[in-house]
Amino acid sequence: MSKLTEDLTYDYLSAEAAPTREERIEATYAFGGSCTGLKQGMGQGCTKYNSRKFAQGGGCQLSLALGIVRSFQNVVVVIHGPLGCASNNLGVAGYSKTFRVLKHKPVTDNIWLHTNLDENDVIAGGIDKLREAILYAEQEYRPDAIVVGNSCVPGIIGDDIDSLIDELDGQLSARVVPVHCEGFKSKFVATGYDSAYHGVLKKLVDPIKKYDRTAPEDVDGATADAAERYLHSKTVNLLNVGSTSYGDEVELSRLLKALGLNVRVMPLYASIEEISRIGEAALNISICATHDDYLIGHLKERFGTEYVIDTLPIGIKNTNQWLRVIAKFFKLEDEVEKLIAIENEQLEAALEPFKKVLKGKTVFVGGGETRIFTTAEFYQSLGMKVLGLKPHNFDRFAVPMIDDIDDQEAVIDVAPGQPSEELVVLNRLRPDLYVGHTGANAWVTKLGIPTTPLFGQSFNYMGYSGAFELARKAVRRLQNTAFTKKIGANVALPFRPEWYESNPFDNIKEAQQG
Amino acid sequence: MGTFIERAKSTCALGGAIVTISSLPRAIPIVHASGGCATMLAGTYSQASGYKGSGYCSGHMTPTSNVVEKDIVFGGEERLEEQITHTIKIIDGDLYFVVTGCQVEIIGDDAVGVTRRFKDGKYPVLAANTPGFIGNGFKGYDVVLSTLAAEFIEPKAIKAEKTVNILGIMPGQDVFFRGNIKGIQRLLKKLGIKANTFFGDGETIEKIRNYGDAALTIVFSDKYGIDTAKVFEEKHNIPYITVDLPIGETRTEAFLYKIGKQLGIEPAAINELIAEEKREYYSYLERFLDIYSDIDLQRYAIVSADINYAFSLTSFLADDLGWVPHLVVINEEVDDISKKKYELKFNQLTSEAKPKVIFEQHAGQLLNHIRKSWKHNTNEKYYDALSPAFLVGSSLEGSTAQKIGAAFLPVSFPVTNRAVLNKGYTGYLGGLSLAEDLFSALVSNR
Numbered sequence: 001m002s003k004l005t006e007d008l009t010y011d012y013l014s015a016e017a018a019p020t021r022e023e024r025i026e027a028t029y030a031f032g033g034s035c036t037g038l039k040q041g042m043g044q045g046c047t048k049y050n051s052r053k054f055a056q057g058g059g060c061q062l063s064l065a066l067g068i069v070r071s072f073q074n075v076v077v078v079i080h081g082p083l084g085c086a087s088n089n090l091g092v093a094g095y096s097k098t099f100r101v102l103k104h105k106p107v108t109d110n111i112w113l114h115t116n117l118d119e120n121d122v123i124a125g126g127i128d129k130l131r132e133a134i135l136y137a138e139q140e141y142r143p144d145a146i147v148v149g150n151s152c153v154p155g156i157i158g159d160d161i162d163s164l165i166d167e168l169d170g171q172l173s174a175r176v177v178p179v180h181c182e183g184f185k186s187k188f189v190a191t192g193y194d195s196a197y198h199g200v201l202k203k204l205v206d207p208i209k210k211y212d213r214t215a216p217e218d219v220d221g222a223t224a225d226a227a228e229r230y231l232h233s234k235t236v237n238l239l240n241v242g243s244t245s246y247g248d249e250v251e252l253s254r255l256l257k258a259l260g261l262n263v264r265v266m267p268l269y270a271s272i273e274e275i276s277r278i279g280e281a282a283l284n285i286s287i288c289a290t291h292d293d294y295l296i297g298h299l300k301e302r303f304g305t306e307y308v309i310d311t312l313p314i315g316i317k318n319t320n321q322w323l324r325v326i327a328k329f330f331k332l333e334d335e336v337e338k339l340i341a342i343e344n345e346q347l348e349a350a351l352e353p354f355k356k357v358l359k360g361k362t363v364f365v366g367g368g369e370t371r372i373f374t375t376a377e378f379y380q381s382l383g384m385k386v387l388g389l390k391p392h393n394f395d396r397f398a399v400p401m402i403d404d405i406d407d408q409e410a411v412i413d414v415a416p417g418q419p420s421e422e423l424v425v426l427n428r429l430r431p432d433l434y435v436g437h438t439g440a441n442a443w444v445t446k447l448g449i450p451t452t453p454l455f456g457q458s459f460n461y462m463g464y465s466g467a468f469e470l471a472r473k474a475v476r477r478l479q480n481t482a483f484t485k486k487i488g489a490n491v492a493l494p495f496r497p498e499w500y501e502s503n504p505f506d507n508i509k510e511a512q513q514g
Numbered sequence: 515m516g517t518f519i520e521r522a523k524s525t526c527a528l529g530g531a532i533v534t535i536s537s538l539p540r541a542i543p544i545v546h547a548s549g550g551c552a553t554m555l556a557g558t559y560s561q562a563s564g565y566k567g568s569g570y571c572s573g574h575m576t577p578t579s580n581v582v583e584k585d586i587v588f589g590g591e592e593r594l595e596e597q598i599t600h601t602i603k604i605i606d607g608d609l610y611f612v613v614t615g616c617q618v619e620i621i622g623d624d625a626v627g628v629t630r631r632f633k634d635g636k637y638p639v640l641a642a643n644t645p646g647f648i649g650n651g652f653k654g655y656d657v658v659l660s661t662l663a664a665e666f667i668e669p670k671a672i673k674a675e676k677t678v679n680i681l682g683i684m685p686g687q688d689v690f691f692r693g694n695i696k697g698i699q700r701l702l703k704k705l706g707i708k709a710n711t712f713f714g715d716g717e718t719i720e721k722i723r724n725y726g727d728a729a730l731t732i733v734f735s736d737k738y739g740i741d742t743a744k745v746f747e748e749k750h751n752i753p754y755i756t757v758d759l760p761i762g763e764t765r766t767e768a769f770l771y772k773i774g775k776q777l778g779i780e781p782a783a784i785n786e787l788i789a790e791e792k793r794e795y796y797s798y799l800e801r802f803l804d805i806y807s808d809i810d811l812q813r814y815a816i817v818s819a820d821i822n823y824a825f826s827l828t829s830f831l832a833d834d835l836g837w838v839p840h841l842v843v844i845n846e847e848v849d850d851i852s853k854k855k856y857e858l859k860f861n862q863l864t865s866e867a868k869p870k871v872i873f874e875q876h877a878g879q880l881l882n883h884i885r886k887s888w889k890h891n892t893n894e895k896y897y898d899a900l901s902p903a904f905l906v907g908s909s910l911e912g913s914t915a916q917k918i919g920a921a922f923l924p925v926s927f928p929v930t931n932r933a934v935l936n937k938g939y940t941g942y943l944g945g946l947s948l949a950e951d952l953f954s955a956l957v958s959n960r
Contacts, residue, residue, distance in 0.1 A: 052580075053596055053597075053600045054577065054597065054600035054601060054603075054604055055577070055578055055579065055580045055597060056552070056553075056574060056575060056576060056577055056578060057545070057549065057550070057551070057552035057553030057554070057556070057573075057574055057576050057578050057580070058549035058550070058553070058580055059549060059550055059553055059554070060548070060549065060550020060551070060553070060554045061550065062550065063550060063554050078518075081616075081646070082526045082616060082645075082646030082647045083519065083522050083524055083525060083526045083529075083646060083650050083651075084525040084526025084527075084528055084529045084551070084554075084555050084558075084646040084651075085526070085646065086554070087522075087524070087525035087526065087529060087554070087555065087558045088554050088555075088557050088558045088561070088562075089521075090521075090523070090525075090558055090561075090562040090910075090927075090928040090930075091557060091558055091560070091561030091562040091928070091930060092561070093909070093910065093928075093930065094909055094930040094931055095930075108913075109910075109913050111520070111521070111878065112520075112521060113518055113519065113520045113521070114518060114519050114522055115518045116516050116517065116518055116519045116522065117646075117647050118516045118647050118648070118649070119647055119648060120516075121516075121647070122616075122620060122647050129516075129517065129518050130518075132517070132518055133518035136518065136520070140520075140878065152548055152615075152616055152617045153616045153617075153620070153646075153647060156586065156616075156617060156620050156621075157620070182548075183548035183549055183550040183551070183617075184548040184549070184581060184582055184583055184585075184586055184617050185582075185583055186582075187549065187580070187582060189549070189550070416549075417553060417574040418574075419574050419575055420575070420604055420605075439553070439557070439573060439574040440574065442567065442568060442573075443568075443574070443575060492570070494542070494570050494571040494575060494605050494606055494607065495604060495605065495606055496603070496604060496605070496606045498603075499603075499604045507600070
């Protein structure tokens, strides 16, 4: 369905765990240079095995995987590992609750258990504790699903969680889902998404009950269930990600509904029943390839469900492009052009006052690859100059997006986290605005550079209304930078002076395996 | 033999070690573990401890070896050495401290051995084994401070009579740690006592190096910091005492008398300080009198907290505010003897009612314990309900408070629905702050 996924296959479910992204797609995790350099490097594949002399925390697959599954309604998550693994649950429990409120879902607490592996378990194995924990989860909470997340320790000592889950299958009212994500297995934290979906696809997704795949052109005449069949032929899954706000979901649904489509937003924050029926759709629509190609690629192979995986609908150009690809599938080319024309005209008029403020200002964007390129492209379209980008990792899904950056000599630092490299670059470039992923913005503020978050739970970023909000937000941000200036002048970053003078990309070891 | 735990209110030993190191002045943690541990564990305390943030070098800034499968198979010591070398070059710190995760401990990497290669360098490099499977966060706190006491702090033959080391208030795990330390420091200063705090304002690594001259260690805990206090005792010949976190009048008075006796301070001086503090304390507490009495703000108190806060909070609510202590649930594991000893503390409470004290590791069991603690309403015409009630706990207890119709204030870790900067609850002033927060929770909907 998409050039981005050409030659990829998804027949992995017979394996216990999803393959790593190192194995599955060409990707890089360490690169420093220009847009042009990255494009050429990706072409030659010499970026593939880079690593670092000085490293900072890159993120944990388990944490990302649980980010998906803990959002499901009425689930209990069992973390098979010591207490620290995914202990950030303590920090995000309230955040998830707020998301549930904002998304109009039942407001329930996140429930999780740790098998609390200790020294004895490292020697004797922890399967018995895992069994107890699963049974406790069932008895105390009667969840629809119990998700077992596997950490480094059971991975190394060889606990066989799948056998236990097979043993419990059918004995519990909850479905038990294994999620394998030992942190040391992959440098690409996005592998955690594949781990989560591997388990979801294995245990939660049911065969299609009512119709096989229904394409709009197949529906004809006045058969008894024609109306339902018609609805089915227009039903799409809008696949949300951890960073989509309710505002984003409303805006994207509004646009798809304007094309006459019946929209189901999932899988995040969906119920297990909704997820079990994910196969019953005419089309799967991705908004972030990094997040869900594994899921929709598999659904295509298993149920024949077509998918759209193209761009992230942030900014005008990319929202237009996203809608066109979807419309093409439903043969709604004329309709979509009408919609785009109306929306673009209204939005362009609304953006005029903001453009006057932003014209000539400079911006640097860091975070997930597709999100930062589309956000940068949008700010560029408002007259800002993109000085640089920092994707957490870089792979085939974002390669075409490089061309959208006007200045092909703009800096790219491919780095999960790694503020040490990014801050040296920023200290030289001194952009007027930094747009960054959670965890990065505080450090940039200490340089005295104003920041705005790349995503957030109560803010709309996607679609046309999201574009308006992005512009509005940048203008507001630049209206008062007093706090940033004061922090920059008074709070120190932990670097030696020589580090600011050095070439931060000397830190990257090129093409060394592992 | 441990058990599984529902919603443990802690991270692991490595998490505790990272938050401890990064709360020391200009100390740099170097995490020898897989890619996720450093950021994720630092993030736990950064967020869930009243948004205390990453500080000087934590969170995403944390240096880490990020070992991968290859290192697990072939060993990660070379990678660690490379990481230490470059960390010293890039990160500006006064102390570098290597701590280890589960993966490298299982394969047997010798992190302590690797750091010995740096012993003649310009900067001190220490190491400790802190895999998550050896215990929860407090364990990491004790391992790090014990290592400092044993290997970094210089032995001093002569002790400064009026200098004490302060332990037991763990950064992050105590959401108000800086304010709490400040509150204690302030009182001690009034008695002419200098406090070595590790994490308080104005500390430096150089000062910490000289903590060996203290005459006494005060551990504000029955659990956290005891191992470190023992190292100070054995290695530096500094005796220790344990005291309860002094929150409000009753507990602060007890604390002052205890250390006064220990340090040989004239009782008159202690009495004078208490009288002075109390005058101020009651001149402010007086402000609540009208509203407390006019709308009856006495409450049944339910406390769900860690072992440091549980008794001190309950004592403040019962002994200072005159609330009825009903139930205390401590989400922590201690041995049976310590449990018994801890339970006996509650006999000191001045209220007629004594609370039921339960040690329960599963945070989610609070609601069940509350229900068990009070007779059900079997549709009686006249039913004596557990109402009005107030639940003081962590942010995880918010929905339980709602279910039982109690007012609610999160104080004990994790706290995600409050932002904490310099606030502390220790001393008389801290008691006022806590009273302010409790009563604000009761009138916040007006």
